[in-house]
Amino acid sequence: MTEPLDIVLLSGSANRQLAGAIAAYLDHPLLYGEALHFSEGNTFVRVPESVRGRDVFLVQGTGPPANDHFMELLFWIDALKRASAASVTVVMPYFSYAKGDKKDEPRVSIRARVCADAIEAAGADRVVVMDLHAPQVQGFFRIPVDDLYAMPVLCDAIAAEGTDELVVVSPDAGFAKKARQYASRLGAPLAIADKQRVDHRELAEVLDLIGDVRGRRALIVDDFTISGGTLFDAARVLRERGAASVAAAVSHSLLRGAALDRLAESAIDRLYVTDTIERDPDDDARARITVVGVAELFGEAIRRIARRESVSVLFDEVRRR
Structure with missing residues (x-):
């Protein structure tokens, strides 16, 4: 019989379903924190019970609405440290501002670095994420960061x-x-699309394709999609180049509303996503989306961190490839 973990597992408001699945995998109680969002935009959080002297694992991503969930994350960290938690490990399934990882034009903010500084200043001791937009974002933190990979489960x-x-x-x-x-x-060949993005309107144009896809089942892979523009345009080009079918797999899908309608009407036959962002099952069924759970990956990372064991075994297989 596995020895129970001596930790507190706490869920914010952003990933309650995933937090529940992690708790089920660990066979560990889950605390649901109280988070109130007032009409003028203020956020209030309250830890439901004492965490004094305990190691706390806080599950709170920054999916839509990103700013609300990020501020809530900072308040949770602060509340836990003020409640005398021994340590706070932030389990952030999706870090939205990770795509702001560089200063690639004049007078812009490196948003990922600003957020990393804020998370540290609030008092976090460690961060666990999944598929950061760029690996160098780990270097924006001065605390340990474990960047898990969705690729194996997808x-x-x-x-x-x-x-x-x-x-x-x-x-x-x-x-x-x-x-x-x-x-x-997957034991498959690789093709590369040539994409051009000219502004910040979440639109990109696929200009060319390097590789042969004629008569093959094409699988587009990416770390996240917001509007679906790149995926839809790439699927169109693949069909024009003779692909027999087109599917896509992304770690984080933020498709909502009209974007889901466009997906249902696009050349993409199936979209595989993880559950790092809360989703509506009815919308997913309509838009031909298959959701792949990642609770076991996060749960195993939490177990190993709590027991002071190496987390590197979760990355070794991927790094060898």
Whole structure:
């Protein structure tokens, strides 16, 4: 029988479903924190019971609405430290501001660094995330950061449907290295789309495609999608180049409303996503979305951190590829 963990597992408001699944995997009680969002925009949080001298694992991502959930995250950390928690590990399934990882034009903020500083200043001792937009974001923190990979669980779900005549497609050159890991794991060739983004309107245009997809089942892979523009345009180009079918797999899907309608009408036959962001099952069914759970990955990371064991075994298989 596995020895129970001596931790407090606390859920904020952003990822209650995933937090419940993590608690079920660990067979550990889950505390639901009280979070109130007042009409003028203020946020109030309250820890439901004493955490004095305890190691706390706080599950709170920054999915939509990103600013509300990020401020709530900071308030949770502060409340826990003021309640004399021994340590606070932030389990942040999706870090929205990770895409603000560089100063690539004049007079802009490196938003990921600002957020990292705020998380540290609030008192966090460690951060566990999934598929940061850029690995260097880990270096913006001065506390330990564990960046888990969704690729293995997404690949398992895709492989269950068969990998015959599959070709993995990177949406741009920047994601080619990670796309090659998908291709290696699935035993498939790799193609790369040439994408151009001219402004901040969440729109991108696929200009060309490097690789042969004719007669193959194309699989577009990416770390996140907000409007779906890149995925939809890439799927159109793949169909024009003779792909027999098109699917896509992304770690974090923020598709909502009209974007889901566009997905249902696009050339994408199936979209695989993880449950790092809360989703409506009815919307997913309508838009041909398959949700793959990542509670076991987060749960195992929490177990190993709580027991002072190495977390590197969760990354070794991916790094060898």
